Structures are given as structure tokens and as C-alpha cells.
Amino acid sequence: MLQRLNILLAARPRTAEAWLARMARPDAGAHDQAALTAWLRADPDHLRQYEQAKADQAALEPLRSVFADDLATLRRSPRPSMTRRTLLAPGLAASAVAIAAVVVLPSMLKDQGRLYEAASGRITDIALEDGSRMTLDAGSAVRVALRDDARRATLERGAAYFEVAHNAARPFQVAVGDRRVIVTGTKFVTALTEDGAEVSLLQGRVAVGSRDATARDALANALILSPGERADFTPGKPGIRKTTADVDTATAWRKRRLVFQDAPLSVVLAAVARYSDHPLVLTDPALGRMRVTMVLPLEGEDAIEDRLTALLPIRMTPSPDGARRIVRAD
Template sequence: MRRADSEAADWAAKMHGSLTEAERAAFAAWHAKPGHADAYAEAEEHYVLGASMSRQRIGARARPSQSAPRQLRWAVAAVAAVSIAIGFAWHLGKPGDVEQIAAGPMLPGQLRLADGSTVTLMDGAWAEPQFTTSERRVRLHGGRARFEVAHDANRPFIVVAGRSETVALGTVFEIDAREAIPKVTLVKGSVEVRLSGTGHSLRLAPGERAEVSDTGPRLLPEMANPVPATMLAANNLPLGAVLDAANKTGGKPIRLDDPALASLPVTGRFDVADGDSLARKLAAALGLSAEDKGNEIILRKK
């Protein structure tokens, strides 16, 4: 196995822990070297076992067997996946323990959390869910993320980005952490935005935006051309995730003729509430055909 492949597997596993700033800087420097981006992407291409499992951890354990015959390689990968699943289940079963799951910064896509909430990661974002019996806390590092929070009145859902904290019980909101001052946009429901460690807080209504600086949260003026709540910004997001978002809007459903198409990467901005337009754009971008069946739209290979 090439040295770059071995290092990529190691980095893929490390990205699921709590990294220091120095470690993240070291990864960025390593990733920028010729051939390393491809090696890292390949390290992510192993199957994921379970909605909360990381394909990077499975891949990192399976990669050392790639020089073996194909049948043996997949057997080792399967054993690794099962062992991770057993260890993960034991970890969650420990009373008062903290769940540690993260998505690597080079892995845009959707995370489904243990409580049923979903996080859509964009622009290199990565997240660390840390759930306890009393609260659901997620640390967002960089990029942008859209949160669809499952309702649980007994456990508030708190997203930490920089010095900001966004608290919700059951709602949809987005956080932009690409700059030093995080920005929060509420799509649906209600959230409280606050400066960590202080009493400064602000409650948002749907459509409102706020930023959280060192002086506390403040409401941002409305944009001249507000972005519809159903507008989705995809950055290599799996086609299946885009269609899931579209089909939740209640419009004409879009189906895939072949489930394998769900893994196709999609990049762009789409109004997921406009099923006809979305299907045409996706078909054109991915080289597919879109067939309107009247009550649904089918995407298939040409």
C-alpha cells in the first residue's frame, strides 16, 4: 500500500475525534499535497453500517486488507463494520456517557443523529454531536450546516459555533460558521441565539437572521432578495439527500428508477419545493432523464 494511502486512512479515522487546532492545520497541509486529496477521498469510499456510523472509521480499518484477494478484503471489511457497531452500541449504553460522532471536513452530506435529527453539512463543515441524558449538544466547526431538529421537550438541542449557542426544541435552522462571527437563519419554528457564558440572548422568528459577536447576538436586516426557506445549497451532496429534502415539502415526489443513483454527487442551489424545475435541473446536471408520471417524477439513466 502506498504511503499516501496509509496516511489517508489514518487521517480519515482521526477526523472522527476531537482535533486540536494544530491537528486540523496539519491535516490541511497534508491534504494540500499532490495526490493526497484523491487518497483521502478514496479512504472514505467504504460502506457505512448504520445511520450514525462513519464510513471513514470502517474504511480506515478495512484498508490494510486491500492487498488481499477481493473475497478476503470484503470479509475483513464486514468484520470491522460489525466490531465497530458492537462497540458503538456498548458506548451508547453506558449511563451518563457522551456520544462522540463526527463528520470529516472533506465529507459534505447528511448526518442522521441518534435522536432522529438530521444535519446537512456544506462548505467543508464538520460536526461533533455530544448527547447526554439531559441535553443534545452539537459542536459545528467551519462551513455551513442546516439542522432539522427532532422534538424532545426534555432535552434541548444546542448547537455551538464559536462563542455562539443556538437552542431549539424542534425546528429547522441554518448556521454559517465560515467566518469568525457565526450567523444563524431560522427557517421554521423558534430558536434562542445567545453568547456562550453570558446572559445575552435573542429569540428569532421564521425568516429572521442574527449574528453572534463578542458583544452578544444582534438581529440582521432583511436581505433585499430573501432566499426562500426551501432553497437548498448543495456542495457534493448525495442525490438521495437532495430528493429527501424535496419530497418533504409536499410537492410532486421525485423517485429514482435505480437506487444506486442516490449516491451521485450534486452541487448547486435548488428550490426543492419546485419539483418539476428541480427534476429538470438534476437530470441536465447528472445526465439523467426525467419522466413525469402525473403523480410523481422518475429520474433514470438515459
């Protein structure tokens, strides 16, 4: 028994959520309980973390039937091919508290729905029939299908802010790539970047989980986000990172400005391109790696270009095909 306990301790889970998953296994026994007890005694904060994880898992219980139905449908259906990276975001409510679950799954089946698009340079507010509201960043697109039993949306490109009307009987699902969020009512903002996707939570609670064959396992290791926290991930790759969200930066575009903190110039130009009628072309990859910190008011294409060239060591030159070529200033 001592040898078995030593093995368990050497390979023991490192988080409260992982311990919950282990103890929920059918083969969990006295050895596992002894290892858990040792972990709880190792740090005074471990008990608090474990109790919080149990409370969070209990709050997700209403989602299990929703996940079970969707997972059964996905297992019966062929996996659709992915042609682009997309994003997601949201929350869900177990009672008065809004909670959402982001689960790594094969791409949600594309329901027929309405495609909402924001034109280049135009931030667009949209009121949905269920009482929810979305704001699309310039050049963004979201497909929405509202049904009697569910509300589904897919962020196809760009960024979007959601205020989801509460309806526990009709969960609101937002999909991006191989992840999704189920929500009954909350506020959040999502964005696709060159590096992946991000979800910033303004109101409610979000549980970020990893893919598994069953609803129970899909939620067992959920990562809980609270307001002011952010999830970052790359579609098609494992792992979801939790960081502190800069909500003002994440939602700055809604106030017609872009905020960048130590961002590569390539990321800056990708964001600016949504407000330009002309493609922006970097001629030097090394120039794209230049780090940039700036606030960029969205006051029209010419004003944006003037501010960029005034603050950064770059020039924009027009080309015959209508693009703007970005070169290093002399």
C-alpha cells in the first residue's frame, strides 16, 4: 500500500479540478482518498480551492443534458472541414448567476441561419428576436440561428460583443473553430486574432472545459472565469490560458478607438485593415514584428493612416492594385 501511495503522490493531480476528476472515476478508492487528503493538508489554500471547485461543478450541472444531446448529435454526424479560424465566447445561469461553458468539441453543426455582417469601417449594432443584442466590429461576421429549443451563433470572423437575454430553457451557444460556449444570459466580448482567439468576460461566470466523449468528463476539468478574466486559445490546438482581462482594451473598438499594448505591428495592421477600404501589405516581415503601444482613434481611413505614419517609423505607399504597401521610413 505504501508503494501505491507513493506512486499516487508522485503523479498526483496539481489542481483542485483535477482532484475532482480523479475522485469521480469509478475506480477511485482508498488509495486515491489518501492521496487527496495529503494534498489538502499540504497547503492551507488547497481546501478552499477544492470546495470552490466543487461549487463550480455543481453550478454546471444544469448544462449536462444540453452537452449530452449535442455530443450525441456530433458523434452521429461527419466532422465538417474547417477553412478558417473562428472565435467564440459567453456565459450561463444556474439561478441568478450567469454561467457559461466553453468546451473543446468538433465544430458545431452549421444550422441554417442568418448571416450578419458589418461593412468595412462600420461598427454595427444588432437586436436579435430573442431580446439579445450583439455589436459587430467593422469587417466582422456572425451567423445566428434561433430555434424553439436553442439559440446558436458562430463568429465567422472579426470581433463581437454579446449581451445575451436570459432564457434557461433556450441556451445561447456561440461557436468558434473547435470550441463553443453555452450561455443563458451574460455579457462578453470575443475576438479572433492572428495568434488565435480570446474571450473576455464582463458579467456572469464562464467555465472553460476540454473535449471528452461524455458530458460529465467534458465539464469535470472546467476552468472557471469570473468577470474581469479572459480565456485565450488557438483553434485546433490543445490548451486554454486564463489571464486577467483588460476589459477597456477588449471593448475599446465599441468606443471607436483601438488600444494596443506591446503588440506586433502585424497585429495592429490586421485590426486597422477592418477600417480600411484598401488592403494593407507589409513588405518586410521583420517590420511586422516591431512592438507597438498606442491608442488609435477611429476617425476615418485617412486620419488613421496619418496617425500611424506620424507615430511609427513607417510609410504607406499606394500600389496600382489599390493596396497600401507598408515600408520602413527612411
